[in-house]
Amino acid sequence: MIKASDFGSHFHWGVAAAAAQIEGAAEQYGKGKSIWDVFAAKGGKIKNGHRPDQACDFYHHYVEDIALVKALGFKIFRFSIAWSRVLPLGRGEVNQQGIRFYHNLIDECLSNGIVPYVTLYHWDLPQALEDEGGWTSFSINSAFNTFVSICALEYGDKVKNWIILNEPFGFTSLGYMLGVHAPGKTGLGNFFSAALHTALAQGDGGKIIRAEVNRANIGTTYSCSEIMPYTQRDNDILTAKRVDCLINRFFIEPALGMGFPTADWDVLEKFQLEYGTWRQNDRMKFDFDFIGLQNYFPLTVKYNAFIPVIQAWEVKAKSRKKPHTAMGWEINADSFYNIIKQFASYPDIKNIMITENGAAYHDKLINNEVHDPERTHYFQLYLEALLKAKNEGLNITGYMAWTLMDNFEWAEGYNARFGLVYNDFKTQQRTIKKSGYWWKEFLEH
Numbered sequence: 001m002i003k004a005s006d007f008g009s010h011f012h013w014g015v016a017a018a019a020a021q022i023e024g025a026a027e028q029y030g031k032g033k034s035i036w037d038v039f040a041a042k043g044g045k046i047k048n049g050h051r052p053d054q055a056c057d058f059y060h061h062y063v064e065d066i067a068l069v070k071a072l073g074f075k076i077f078r079f080s081i082a083w084s085r086v087l088p089l090g091r092g093e094v095n096q097q098g099i100r101f102y103h104n105l106i107d108e109c110l111s112n113g114i115v116p117y118v119t120l121y122h123w124d125l126p127q128a129l130e131d132e133g134g135w136t137s138f139s140i141n142s143a144f145n146t147f148v149s150i151c152a153l154e155y156g157d158k159v160k161n162w163i164i165l166n167e168p169f170g171f172t173s174l175g176y177m178l179g180v181h182a183p184g185k186t187g188l189g190n191f192f193s194a195a196l197h198t199a200l201a202q203g204d205g206g207k208i209i210r211a212e213v214n215r216a217n218i219g220t221t222y223s224c225s226e227i228m229p230y231t232q233r234d235n236d237i238l239t240a241k242r243v244d245c246l247i248n249r250f251f252i253e254p255a256l257g258m259g260f261p262t263a264d265w266d267v268l269e270k271f272q273l274e275y276g277t278w279r280q281n282d283r284m285k286f287d288f289d290f291i292g293l294q295n296y297f298p299l300t301v302k303y304n305a306f307i308p309v310i311q312a313w314e315v316k317a318k319s320r321k322k323p324h325t326a327m328g329w330e331i332n333a334d335s336f337y338n339i340i341k342q343f344a345s346y347p348d349i350k351n352i353m354i355t356e357n358g359a360a361y362h363d364k365l366i367n368n369e370v371h372d373p374e375r376t377h378y379f380q381l382y383l384e385a386l387l388k389a390k391n392e393g394l395n396i397t398g399y400m401a402w403t404l405m406d407n408f409e410w411a412e413g414y415n416a417r418f419g420l421v422y423n424d425f426k427t428q429q430r431t432i433k434k435s436g437y438w439w440k441e442f443l444e445h
Contacts (some may be wrong), residue, residue: 002384003445010436012398013443014076014117014194015069015420016356018166020415021407023082024060026031030095032088034124035134035175036410039182050413052177056405057428064430068421069404070112073443074437076356077114079105080122080166080398083147090126091143099154099363106158114314117355117400120148120276121181121206123175123410130183135176135194144201148208156213159262163355164205165196167223167294168198168251180411186319188267188309196275199284220255221292221355224297224343226335230315235303240310243301246310248342251407252291254284256348267309274326288393290397293343297333325359325378327416333381337389344394351395357382358402360416363433379435383442403441405430 004013012367020036027032027385041049058065069077083090085098108118121144125134129143131224148164174181176193203222209218245263253261259276262268300320304313318331324330336357345354359378363370379401390396406419414425420436423429 002380002387004443005445007390010338012076013074014398014400015074015404016078016400016402017404018122019068019080019082022056022058024054026053026055027064027258029097030083030088031098033127034082034084035127035130035182036124038127039184044132046411047415052408055408056423059427063108065214065404066108066112066114067174068430070115072420073440075115076117076400077109078117078119080119081151083122084124084126086128086150087147087236090129091146094150102155115158115161117163119163119166120151124170135172135197136185136190138213140197141200141204145208148205149212152209160215162209162222163292165202168248170223172198191435192271195262202251202255202266203284203286206288219287219288219292219353221289221294222252223294224339225295225297228298228300228340230300230302230396233445239301239303242310243299243312246318252253255286255288256346257281257285290351290353291343291349292353294339294356295296295339298327298332326361331378333385334380337385340389340394352395353398354386356402358418360418364421365422365431368431370431372433375435376438
């Protein structure tokens with residue numbers, strides 16, 4: 001049976017969460033509105049009309065929740081700072097109540113022997129900045145840089161581990177191209193504009209933390225999926241190459257100084273010609289201490305001429321009769337191994353951490369217990385694949401499970417339960433699931 005000691009005594013084990021998904025107190029204690037507060041208030045955007053107003057009420061329960069992190073045996077708690085809690089309008093006057101909250105949270109982690117990993121941007125842009133165009137606006141970069149500087153100066157003496165962005169392709173594609181996430185914008189023009197400013201923010205943010213925080217360990221995170229063609233026909237293979245370029249390569253390569261990739265694709269070649277100046281490339285480049293990979297599933301795609309621009313169609317796991325989670329995401333640990341290998345093949349990536357990985361199931365609280373053997377099995381499979389990659393010599397130094405407790409899962413609302421701890425959203429009662437107890441035992445050996 002696999003155990004934590006198989007990974008070595010210096011391997012880092014943690015659990016991850018995000019402000020907009022757990023904090024609640026959405027418009028209390030001086031916090032301004034975020035794009036998720038506004039997006040969720042619009043009808044039909046979130047399943048069952050759920051809203052993040054209260055979420056897990058972590059703002060008021062953080063002491064007991066950090067105690068849960070400790071009880072489960074994790075040594076790292078990854079969380080994000082809500083931009084609009086620190087700067088209610090995205091820039092300008094600082095909210096001292098917000099500043100104090102994160103000081104208290106960081107102190108609580110440290111007093112419990114838990115290392116805080118702070119994510120600077122985990123999707124919850126202040127609505128005031130979105131009103132100016134959000135990530136599509138040139139002005140976003142100066143506002144972001146100011147926010148990063150404030151966080152570095154406030155917390156840099158206590159926090160040494162920093163993550164600049166969470167899943168840049170995720171929030172730019174879902175929020176600015178497909179419109180299914182906040183702020184709900186659509187179109188390729190919005191996506192490309194948001195992508196440029198995001199890639200610049202990635203480099204800028206790293207440089208600011210490096211300058212302001214002594215002995216900082218700086219990373220950024222990428223959602224990634226192995227992209228597989230449905231058939232070996234040329235059209236399907238070319239389609240998979242294009243999708244891989246967008247999902248896996250589009251933000252890591254500018255950070256490595258390679259500029260935006262094109263995949264021999266006229267749409268991206270035009271974008272690269274327009275924005276790929278040496279000055280932009282130099283600003284987007286940053287020598288990260290670690291790269292965070294966030295993997296949940298592979299994607300199988302086929303060519304579809306009727307889909308605009310990308311001409312790709314996902315072939316779902318269920319239709320291919322493959323094992324999948326409650327969200328329909330394919331369970332494939334071999335693919336997890338393959339995507340780690342793909343990123344590790346970049347010679348300038350020094351160190352990989354898995355900063356998110358997990359699975360949602362239809363958990364039920366029965367007699368104050370949650371039996372979730374599928375989730376435990378999922379973690380066993382994926383950790384075995386991770387160990388295989390590590391044993392082959394890849395410099396993988398940590399793993400963070402998603403997530404500590406059931407939370408506001410973006411457009412899925414409160415329906416998708418990923419937590420190691422069950423949360424009753426009416427009472428805010430926490431119950432450790434069987435998978436949580438499995439982790440406790442795993443980490444003890």
